[in-house]
Amino acid sequence: MIINGIKIEDTFAEAFPMKVVRLIITADSKYWLKQAANNITGFATSVIACGCEAGIEKEVKSSKTPDGRPGIAVLLFAMDSKGLAKQILRRVGQCILTSPTTACFSGIETDEKINLGDAIRYFGDGFQISKKIYDKKIWRIPVMEGEFVIEDKTSIAKGIGGGNILIIGDSNQQVLKSAEAAVKEMSKVNNIVLPFPGGIVRSGSKVGSKYKNLIASTNDAYCPTLKGVTKTKLSINNESVLEIVIDGTNEKDIEQAMKKGINIICKKYNKGIKTISAGNYGGKLGPYHFHLRKIMK
Amino acid sequence: MSYLVLKLKKKLKYRINLGLLTSNKIVKKRISSIKSLKITYGKEKKEISDFFSISGNLKNGILFKGDLNKCDFIGDQMTDGKIIVKGDVGDYLGNKMKGGKIIVNGSSSNYTGSSLKNGEILITKNTGDFLGSSVQGEKSGMSGGTIIIKGNAGHRVGCKMRSGVICIKKNAKDFIGCQMIAGTIIVKGKIGSNAGLLMKRGTIILEKQKLSESYLNYNGKNNYIFLKVIQSYLEKLNDEFKDIFPNTYIKKYLGDINCKGIGEILILN
Numbered sequence: 413m414i415i416n417g418i419k420i421e422d423t424f425a426e427a428f429p430m431k432v433v434r435l436i437i438t439a440d441s442k443y444w445l446k447q448a449a450n451n452i453t454g455f456a457t458s459v460i461a462c463g464c465e466a467g468i469e470k471e472v473k474s475s476k477t478p479d480g481r482p483g484i485a486v487l488l489f490a491m492d493s494k495g496l497a498k499q500i501l502r503r504v505g506q507c508i509l510t511s512p513t514t515a516c517f518s519g520i521e522t523d524e525k526i527n528l529g530d531a532i533r534y535f536g537d538g539f540q541i542s543k544k545i546y547d548k549k550i551w552r553i554p555v556m557e558g559e560f561v562i563e564d565k566t567s568i569a570k571g572i573g574g575g576n577i578l579i580i581g582d583s584n585q586q587v588l589k590s591a592e593a594a595v596k597e598m599s600k601v602n603n604i605v606l607p608f609p610g611g612i613v614r615s616g617s618k619v620g621s622k623y624k625n626l627i628a629s630t631n632d633a634y635c636p637t638l639k640g641v642t643k644t645k646l647s648i649n650n651e652s653v654l655e656i657v658i659d660g661t662n663e664k665d666i667e668q669a670m671k672k673g674i675n676i677i678c679k680k681y682n683k684g685i686k687t688i689s690a691g692n693y694g695g696k697l698g699p700y701h702f703h704l705r706k707i708m709k
Numbered sequence: 710m711s712y713l714v715l716k717l718k719k720k721l722k723y724r725i726n727l728g729l730l731t732s733n734k735i736v737k738k739r740i741s742s743i744k745s746l747k748i749t750y751g752k753e754k755k756e757i758s759d760f761f762s763i764s765g766n767l768k769n770g771i772l773f774k775g776d777l778n779k780c781d782f783i784g785d786q787m788t789d790g791k792i793i794v795k796g797d798v799g800d801y802l803g804n805k806m807k808g809g810k811i812i813v814n815g816s817s818s819n820y821t822g823s824s825l826k827n828g829e830i831l832i833t834k835n836t837g838d839f840l841g842s843s844v845q846g847e848k849s850g851m852s853g854g855t856i857i858i859k860g861n862a863g864h865r866v867g868c869k870m871r872s873g874v875i876c877i878k879k880n881a882k883d884f885i886g887c888q889m890i891a892g893t894i895i896v897k898g899k900i901g902s903n904a905g906l907l908m909k910r911g912t913i914i915l916e917k918q919k920l921s922e923s924y925l926n927y928n929g930k931n932n933y934i935f936l937k938v939i940q941s942y943l944e945k946l947n948d949e950f951k952d953i954f955p956n957t958y959i960k961k962y963l964g965d966i967n968c969k970g971i972g973e974i975l976i977l978n
Contacts, residue, residue, distance in 0.1 A: 479937040515934060539971065541910070543893065543935060544853070544872050545942040546827070552935050561935045 413705045415678040418685050420704050425576045425670070425690035428698025430465075430489040431496045432571030432661055433526070434519035436472055437508060438481040448514045449484040451507035456488065456499075457608045458657075460617070460628050464490040464499040465573060465659050467605025478517050479561065485519050487605045489571050489659045496568060497526040505532050509553070509560050518566035520661075529553075529562035572700050575604075575658035575666040577673055578616070578634065578689040580650050586684030587652040588612075593681045594656055594673035601669040604660035616655040616691060631691070650686060663700060671707050711768040712793070713743075715761040717775025723751040724799060725760065728782035732767055732790030732809065740764075773798075778818060784811045787828070800837075803830045804844065806854065816860070820844065825851035825873060829946065835860035838882075841875045841894075842868035849890055851875075857949050864901070867894045870911060874943065876950065886913045889972055893939065895953065908965045908972030914954070917978040925964035925974065932958050933975065 413420040437452070439445040449468050456466035465488075472483035488503070490496035508516045509532060518528060529551035533540045536553040542564070543550050549564035579594070581587040595611035598604070606612075621629035632642040634653045639646055646653070656673060660666040674688050690704055715730070725748050729735070735743055744758035757763070765772070770791030773783065781799040784792050789809045797815040803822045810829045819837035822830050823844045840862050843850040850869040858877045866885040867875050870892040877894075883901035886894050889911040896915050903922060905913055914936075936954040943950035960976040 478941045479934050480941065481934075481937075515938070517938075541912075541973075542891075543912070543939055545855075545874060545939055546853075546946070548942045550935060550938055558931050559933065559935065561938055 416682045418678050418682050419687045420708055421687055421689040422705055423690050424692050425702040426692035426697050427572045427574035427700035430571040430573040431493050431568050433488045433566050433568055435486050436483045436517040436519040438477045438479050438483040438515045440513035442482055444511055444513050445482055445484050448508050448511035449486055452503045453486050459491055464488050465607040467607045469605055470602055479515055489573050493568050501531045512557055515561040517563045520567045520569050522567040522569045524568045525565040526568055528566040529564045532562055571661050573659045575702055576655055576691050577670055578653055578655050580653050580687040581685040582649045582651055583684035584652040587654050590677045590681040590685050591654040593676050597676040598669040598673045601665055603665040604658050604669045607659055608657055611656055613655045613657055667707050712765050712770055712772035713767045714765045714772045715763055718762055721779040724779045724781055725750055726782045727780045728785030731784055731787035733788045822851055822856045825854045827853040830856045832858045836862050838863035838865055839868055840866045841870055905964055905972055905974050907968055909970045911972045913974045915976055920962055924967045925962040926966055928961040928963050930960050
């Protein structure tokens with residue numbers, strides 16, 4: 413399949429099941445909202461070393477937030493509920509509790525719940541106050557600025573991690589420009605996040621390493637500087653490969669994000685781009701297979 | 710809308726207990742067996758049909774008609790469904806209720822919503838003393854649910870209250886929130902004396918007024934954003950709560966300091 417001169421490889425992105433939490437963060441101003449959201453989703457690019465993968469999903473209008481202030485929805489993904497609960501406690505405690513004027517609420521409803529405010533409340537040292545309205549419970553934790561308001565529990569849902577596309581081109585600058593445009597377009601899709609810096613990863617990995625202690629190492633088949641010494645998947649003119657990783661709450665939205673990303677590259681940012689591919693591990697890693705050609709039909 | 714309609718036939722001389730007439734208790738009964746349910750009247754045992762004409766079915770709930778101010782325990786321990794009363798009711802309305810909704814188009818007497826556990830009670834006129842409080846001898850009052858009074862309330866609103874929300878649209882008399890353990894009481898009108906006496910925790914939210922009780926410490930002003938959060942939750946339950954807290958930058962008193970309480974009285978405006 414070739415779209416506007418770009419080859420869409422007959423391959424698939426291989427994704428795996430994760431657990432996901434959506435948090436709604438609110439604040440008095442957009443500035444502090446952004447600070448808090450950037451902090452809680454910081455150092456959350458890959459479960460390989462960060463404990464979770466996270467990103468900003470969307471802005472939430474003040475009319476849709478529980479406290480009537482502007483909000484941001486963030487999604488946090490981990491391999492299991494226990495690991496996610498641990499990350500939530502650490503990140504909310506260190507990044508949201510500490511940010512001036514913020515409050516934090518659950519943004520997803522399922523039967524599986526984990527502690528949110530119920531874990532953070534002990535910071536109140538006995539002065540914390542709970543308020544319960546039917547099934548909704550919040551905690552008011554006294555802090556030096558006033559009060560930090562946080563919902564008691566948050567739900568955990570099933571999520572999918574590791575959807576991806578690889579952008580392969582002849583020019584480093586053109587590949588980056590295309591990737592940036594794709595990120596901008598893909599970010600418009602709800603229920604997904606692009607966890608890497610600016611949504612883009614340059615250091616895609618393969619499973620394992622020649623070094624015993626490493627579980628992942630550089631994906632040498634896609635490294636343009638190693639074309640002469642490895643079993644490369646690049647042509648001689650390919651100078652750069654960038655990857656966009658997509659985590660989402662469902663397959664449909666991940667597919668839509670991939671489609672939007674590939675579409676914008678092919679239609680408007682195709683200069684210097686030769687191939688769109690995807691990372692997989694031969695179907696052994698995860699049950700979700702996003703076939704590029706099927707998506708782009 | 711089809712209700713099981715119970716219309717009071719005559720004016721009552723003695724008080725009667727209507728606690729056995731809730732949806733969950735009579736859902737499997739036929740009208741004939743509902744009519745023959747036994748209740749105590751003075752020193753005699755009588756049947757429901759001696760006092761009420763009964764018609765309709767339970768599909769949408771129970772509808773009481775007439776002046777029921779001597780009828781106590783309406784909605785006692787009800788778990789679901791709806792009770793509507795067109796007229797006044799007696800004591801212990803919605804006592805230990807666990808769910809469902811009671812609407813009284815009139816006034817209620819004392820102990821309305823006593824030890825309420827969940828569900829919703831709406832009174833369109835006034836209520837008596839001990840609203841949402843504990844029944845005599847019990848350690849705690851209402852522990853969940855919401856009570857809305859569109860008119861005035863009597864003494865000791867929310868006595869020993871543990872959780873839930875009481876909202877009074879007009880005035881309340883003395884000792885609101887006395888011995889309060891937790892929960893929220895909102896009064897949009899004036900209050901009597903000794904609000905929050907022996908209060909351990911919980912929140913009383915009042916309109917602009919001066920509090921000079923010695924057992925309360927003034928805490929200054931601050932921004933209490935949680936008010937907007939509980940407002941948004943309450944608005945989903947009932948339109949009566951719409952924009953109930955217009956501002957969040959308000960005064961706060963803490964007490965009862967004599968019993969090391971950290972209950973709060975917030976003054977809107």
